[in-house]
Amino acid sequence: MFTLDGIRKFHSWTHACLNLLLEHVSTIPVGDYGKELPNFGFNTVRKQVIHIFNCEGFWIHTLQGLRYVDREPSECPAVADAKLLQWTVTQRTAAYLSSLTDERLNANTELHFPDGDIAVRTPALVIHHFLTHGFHHKGQIVAMCRALGYPAPDTDLNHFE
8 A cells, every 4th residue: 555655755756856857957058958859759858858747747637637738848948947847746746645645545546538538546556657757758868968968967766865
């Protein structure tokens, strides 16, 4: 069974790692932040960053039965814009977690998607999904930074205990 305290800690660690990466990315020239690189599904660092936060926003809204409107990368041309989106999304996640009990965190919840599809998942599983998904894209951003000539520092979990 997952606990709210554990999920909150996992959420905090994930965003602490993302903050390290965003600090590094903020040193990259804007032209390179938006430079297209082949062989990535989201082919710019900016698109990868915004995708991470859009996913968290989408899933937290979906867990609450609310519709989420993705932010377009063009709406967030600078890293400061991405940080504001991150702050907004993390606040929404924190508020959602405050509305739960440990039991509800682990209880099946019916999720309704914009296309009409319905799925049943626990909030714990959904949150686990978008946090690990964020690490997947964080790794892609690190690889992109390397390819652009701006190797990232260590951005993993060993800094936060």
